[in-house]
Amino acid sequence: MEQMITAVMSLAAIGSGLGVVLGVAARRFAVEGDSRVEEIVAMLPAANCGQCGFPGCEGAAQAIVEGEASPTCCPPGGKVVALAIAGHLGITLGDDDMEEAPKIAVIEDAICIGCTKCYRLCPSDAIVGAMKQLHGVFAEACTGCNQCAEKCPTGAITMQELPATAGTWVMPKPPMAA
Amino acid sequence: MAHVVIPPIRRLLTRWGIHPDSHKFPAAGLDIVDAGLPPLLVLPLSQQAGAPARAVVKVGDHVLRGQLVAEAVGHVSAHVHASTSGTVLAIGDAPMPHPSGLPGQGITLRPDGLDRWAPREVEPYPINLAPEEIARRVAAAGVVGMGGAAFPAAVKLALGQRSGIHTVILNGSECEPYLSCDDRLMQECAGDIIEGARLLLRATGAQHLLVGIEDNKPDAIDAMKVAAHPYPEISVVRIPSRYPMGAERQLIHTLLGVEPPAGGRAADVGVVVHNVGTAAAVWRALRHGEALTERVITVAGGAVAAPRNMRVRVGTPLSWLVERAGGLTREPARLVVGGPMMGVAVPDLDVPVGKGASGVLALTAAEVGEREPSACIRCGSCVVACPVGLMPLEMANRINAGELGQAEDIGLRDCLTCGACGYVCPSRIPLVQYFAHARGELMARERERKRLDEVRELTEARAARHEREAREKAEMHARRKAERAAAQAAEAAAKAAATQEESA
Numbered sequence: 001m002e003q004m005i006t007a008v009m010s011l012a013a014i015g016s017g018l019g020v021v022l023g024v025a026a027r028r029f030a031v032e033g034d035s036r037v038e039e040i041v042a043m044l045p046a047a048n049c050g051q052c053g054f055p056g057c058e059g060a061a062q063a064i065v066e067g068e069a070s071p072t073c074c075p076p077g078g079k080v081v082a083l084a085i086a087g088h089l090g091i092t093l094g095d096d097d098m099e100e101a102p103k104i105a106v107i108e109d110a111i112c113i114g115c116t117k118c119y120r121l122c123p124s125d126a127i128v129g130a131m132k133q134l135h136g137v138f139a140e141a142c143t144g145c146n147q148c149a150e151k152c153p154t155g156a157i158t159m160q161e162l163p164a165t166a167g168t169w170v171m172p173k174p175p176m177a178a
Numbered sequence: 179m180a181h182v183v184i185p186p187i188r189r190l191l192t193r194w195g196i197h198p199d200s201h202k203f204p205a206a207g208l209d210i211v212d213a214g215l216p217p218l219l220v221l222p223l224s225q226q227a228g229a230p231a232r233a234v235v236k237v238g239d240h241v242l243r244g245q246l247v248a249e250a251v252g253h254v255s256a257h258v259h260a261s262t263s264g265t266v267l268a269i270g271d272a273p274m275p276h277p278s279g280l281p282g283q284g285i286t287l288r289p290d291g292l293d294r295w296a297p298r299e300v301e302p303y304p305i306n307l308a309p310e311e312i313a314r315r316v317a318a319a320g321v322v323g324m325g326g327a328a329f330p331a332a333v334k335l336a337l338g339q340r341s342g343i344h345t346v347i348l349n350g351s352e353c354e355p356y357l358s359c360d361d362r363l364m365q366e367c368a369g370d371i372i373e374g375a376r377l378l379l380r381a382t383g384a385q386h387l388l389v390g391i392e393d394n395k396p397d398a399i400d401a402m403k404v405a406a407h408p409y410p411e412i413s414v415v416r417i418p419s420r421y422p423m424g425a426e427r428q429l430i431h432t433l434l435g436v437e438p439p440a441g442g443r444a445a446d447v448g449v450v451v452h453n454v455g456t457a458a459a460v461w462r463a464l465r466h467g468e469a470l471t472e473r474v475i476t477v478a479g480g481a482v483a484a485p486r487n488m489r490v491r492v493g494t495p496l497s498w499l500v501e502r503a504g505g506l507t508r509e510p511a512r513l514v515v516g517g518p519m520m521g522v523a524v525p526d527l528d529v530p531v532g533k534g535a536s537g538v539l540a541l542t543a544a545e546v547g548e549r550e551p552s553a554c555i556r557c558g559s560c561v562v563a564c565p566v567g568l569m570p571l572e573m574a575n576r577i578n579a580g581e582l583g584q585a586e587d588i589g590l591r592d593c594l595t596c597g598a599c600g601y602v603c604p605s606r607i608p609l610v611q612y613f614a615h616a617r618g619e620l621m622a623r624e625r626e627r628k629r630l631d632e633v634r635e636l637t638e639a640r641a642a643r644h645e646r647e648a649r650e651k652a653e654m655h656a657r658r659k660a661e662r663a664a665a666q667a668a669e670a671a672a673k674a675a676a677t678q679e680e681s682a
Contacts, residue, residue, distance in 0.1 A: 045630055046637045080626045093580075102626075124636040141633055166224075168625075169278035170618035174551075174608040176578060 036089070037061045043084050045076045047123045049145030065089070076143030078102045103159040104142040105149060107135050111156035118148035118157060182388060182413045188435060194428070194565040195420035196598045198355050198519075200394060201545075205478050205485040206358035210366060212489045213475075213502050215289045219493035220272045221247060221258050223283040225532030226322045227329045228254030233285055239266045242296035244469040247285050250317070256330040256533075257320035259469035260296075261491040264289040275515040275532065279525040287493065298467030305376060309339060312381040312464065319463030320470050320533075324455030325349055325360075325424065326516055328534030331456050338382030341445040346384045347433060348375050350391040350398065350454040351417060351424040354517030357537045359474040360454050362487045364391065364398035367458055368405035374457030375412060377464055382450055387412045388433050389454070392419040421519065422596040426451045428565050440592050455536075470533055477503040480542035481510035490531060497527035499538050510540035511548075518545075519597045552605045560599035560609060566592045570599035574612040582616050590616055 040061035047057070052073040054060040063069035064085060071085035071093065086093045105126070107118075114132040126142040129135030139162065149157040162168070224230035231248035241247055241260040248258040267286040274282035299315075301307070307315070317332030338346075348371070352360040364371060379387050389406065391399045393416045406412040417423060417432050426444055429451060431437050436447045444451055455473065462468045471492055478485035483504030490499060496513065500506060514521040515535050531538065560570040568589040576585040593613045600609040 046634055046641075077630065078626065080623050080630060083623070084627075087583075123640065124633045125640050126633075126636070140629060141636055143630070143633055164278070164280060166274060166276045166278055166280045166282045168622065169276070169280060170622050171277060171611065171614045173577070173615045174611040 034062075034065050036065045039088065040064055040085055043077075043081055043088070044074055045081065045124075045143050045145075047076050047143050047145040047147075049076060049123070049143075049147050051075050051146060075103075076145045101161045103144040103161050104139055105137050105144065105146075105157050106160045107137055108156045108158070109134060111154045113154055113156075115153060117151050117153065121147050121151055123147065182415045182433070184415065184417060184432060185435070188432070189418060192418070192420075192432070193562060194567070194598075195422065196563050196601050197419070198421055198601060200419075201355045201478070202358045202361070202394070205356075205476050205487055206361050206395075208486055210359075210362050210474055210487045210489055211502075213491070213494060213499055215262055215291065215293065215491065216494050216498035217288070218267070218495070219261055219264070219287040219289060219491060220495065220530040221261065221285040221287060221493040222272075222274055222530060222532045223248050223258060223285065224274075225258070225328060225492070225534060226256040227327055228252065228256075228333075230283060231255060231258045233269050233283075235266050235269070235285065237266055237269055240264070240290075241266060241287070242294050244298065244467075244471055245296040246320075246469075247287075250320075250330070254330060254333055256322050256328075256332075257318065257469070258285070258492075259320055259471055260287060261471035261493050262287070262289045263292050263294040273526070273528040273530075275522050275524050275529045275535065277522050284493075284530070295468075300467050301464055304461075304464035305373075305380060307380075307464070309335075309381045309383060312377055312460075313339070315464055316381070316460055319459075319468070321456060321459045321463055322470070322533050323453055324459060324473060324534065324536070325453035326520065326534050326536055328532065331452065331460065334450060334452070335378070335381045337443075337445055338384070338450045342448060343382045343384045343445060343450050344448040345386045345388060345434065345450075346375070346378050346382055347429060347449060347451045348378075348387065348389040348454050348457055349424055349426075349429055349451050350389055350395070350402070351429060352395070353392060353419070353421045353423040353425075354519050354521075354537070355421075356478045356539055357476045357517050358478075359476045359487050359536050361395045361398050363458060363474050364395070364454055365401045368398075368401040370458040370461045371402070371454050372405040372409070372412065372457075373465070374459070374461030375452075376409065377460050378452055378457060379411065384450070385411065389414045390417045390423075390429050390433050391415070392417055392423055394419040421598060422565055422594065425565060425594050425596060427594075440589075473533060473535075475499065475531060475535055476537040477539075478537065479510065479514075479539040480545045481506050481508050481540040483507050492533055493530045495528055495530050496524070496538055499531070500527060500540060506540055508542065511543035511546045512539075512541045514539040514541065519601070520595065549606045551607045554605055554607060557604060559602040559604065563598040563602045565596060565598060566594060568593060570609045570613075571607075573616075574607065574609050577612045577616045582620055585616055586620065590620075593617075 041058050044057040052060045054063050064071055072082040074081055112135055116129055116131055119127045119129045124141050126138045127135055144159055146159055149159055229252040232251050233248045235247045242263045243260055245260045246257055247260050250257050264287045267288050269285050271281040272284035313332050313335040321331040322328040350360055350364055375387050389402055399416055402414045406414050422428055427438055430444055430449050438444050438446050459470050472489055474487055475490045476487050477499050486503050513524050515524055516522055517537055518539055554571055564570055573585045573590055595610050595613055597610040
């Protein structure tokens with residue numbers, strides 16, 4: 001009888017002791033969310049455009065980390081961001097995943113009424129313009145997030161592929177041997 | 179240094195490179211002729227390595243030969259001068275010698291036929307000029323490397339002044355098949371080259387000058403030896419013929435037995451390499467005050483009736499040159515500006531030649547020798563041929579699998595894109611095209627990454643601005659509210675005081 005009590009008591013003591021340690025550790029070293037999410041957010045263009053179908057860049061990062069979305073889901077980021085994220089998370093991207101060429105906003109001069117709606121909306125200040133003045137897009141600063149095109153009352157903004165120039169041209173990959 | 183001979187051991191130990199059929203004759207045996215003035219000239223704004231030049235003339239302007247028409251932008255760039263007198267017809271997109279076949283910026287000039295020079299600054303003894311002054315005048319004349327890469331010569335001179343150069347190497351190897359423009363220039367203008375070389379020596383502060391000439395050009399070696407005879411600091415060295423002997427690192431290693439570190443420059447081992455054509459251009463620029471408006475170009479290839487070396491104005495269209503060489507005898511399979519190994523394949527004869535163009539080739543299908551590639555048989559021929567000691571087959575495999583980063587890890591950056599690997603490949607795998615593709619792709623990614631980083635900064639700056647504006651607005655509201663409350667309180671207090679007074 002005595003032996004049994006000793007065993008139960010000692011096991012209970014060990015258990016409660018470890019329980020306290022674990023409880024304290026859980027409080028002390030708690031991780032708020034997945035740290036990878038923050039790292040991925042830092043890689044995304046921060047346009048919060050919603051083209052990926054998730055609520056903002058943070059939502060997309062969450063989905064990518066959880067494996068619900070592909071790193072290629074971000075059109076403004078394009079191939080560069082997709083490759084960076086894939087490299088960071090150790091995911092292999094298929095060759096054909098990123099076929100679509102990057103697009104940027106182009107304003108049709110004849111239709112623009114100078115309402116400044118797009119100018120106020122652009123997350124990267126890529127549009128210049130003033131009330132009743134023709135607006136213009138800085139091609140260098142545009143990520144092609146499409147938010148301006150959605151809000152343009154006259155449909156003057158379209159997303160277009162950048163024309164290839166001698167400066168941006170890349171020699172195509174030669175066909176593989178049969 | 180008067181008698182420099184390549185040690186036989188180094189000759190024996192050299193395994194890299196290839197020995198393609200030279201195809202240098204008949205052009206190499208005939209003297210240089212003047213190509214004359216074409217009806218239209220197109221001066222490319224981007225005919226030098228580095229940033230494109232910015233046009234400083236307007237459409238309709240009349241310009242003189244040697245007049246500045248576009249100025250250098252940034253540190254690595256070069257001036258462009260009118261190559262004859264005439265009227266500026268257009269400034270804008272024009273056909274350019276670029277592998278993409280896409281147009282580029284150029285100045286179209288209609289010659290007036292008078293070929294009048296702008297005022298030239300003649301200097302009887304340019305060797306007495308200070309090194310900085312030599313570099314300044316070389317830059318003002320728009321001289322670039324004439325070997326093909328078209329690196330601005332003045333930038334290289336300035337680099338030399340900074341980094342303690344002891345030896346200048348003049349590159350007269352001309353290892354590419356078909357080309358013989360440097361060979362002819364050395365035979366006919368050896369004096370100009372040697373005088374220019376002495377100016378390069380003075381400008382860089384080096385003590386020795388070696389002229390490396392491949393042993394398949396005995397006449398050029400003789401002519402250069404005679405011209406260099408009075409100057410003990412200059413020695414002309416016979417080097418073995420093999421491709422790519424004219425590559426900077428290979429030439430330095432062959433002549434001096436040292437090798438610049440990977441990713442480093444020739445200046446890291448105290449050497450600077452210039453092409454023989456560049457030396458001649460430097461002489462003409464300083465002695466006669468002539469801007470770089472013409473160069474010698476080899477017009478050759480199986481489809482050309484009478485291959486010849488010609489003195490050509492910068493901006494002359496290919497069609498004019500081919501016509502001057504007797505026209506085409508058959509439809510060429512490929513048109514190339516530059517050498518057959520490293521030149522640029524161009525779509526048609528409308529493109530102009532720039533300062534860096536050493537050849538214009540119209541090659542027949544038999545000369546191109548293109549076949550369907552078959553699978554790699556892992557023979558290792560490309561590894562032996564590679565002048566840099568890389569493993570082309572491994573790099574191509576990785577690029578094929580989309581692993582560009584891994585290809586970079588095994589030396590993609592050190593590749594010269596000389597094409598020796600593809601030349602020896604028995605399976606005819608277009609190895610060098612893989613490397614050109616991968617390098618272009620990596621560069622494009624780097625550009626895009628930088629751009630996205632900048633856009634990110636803009637986005638964050640905007641978010642911060644909005645936050646600040648909102649905060650300021652809220653603060654203002656709070657302040658107004660407080661002021662209003664204070665005013666009301668004061669009013670109430672005044673009222674209370676008044677009623678108290680009244681009641682009292």
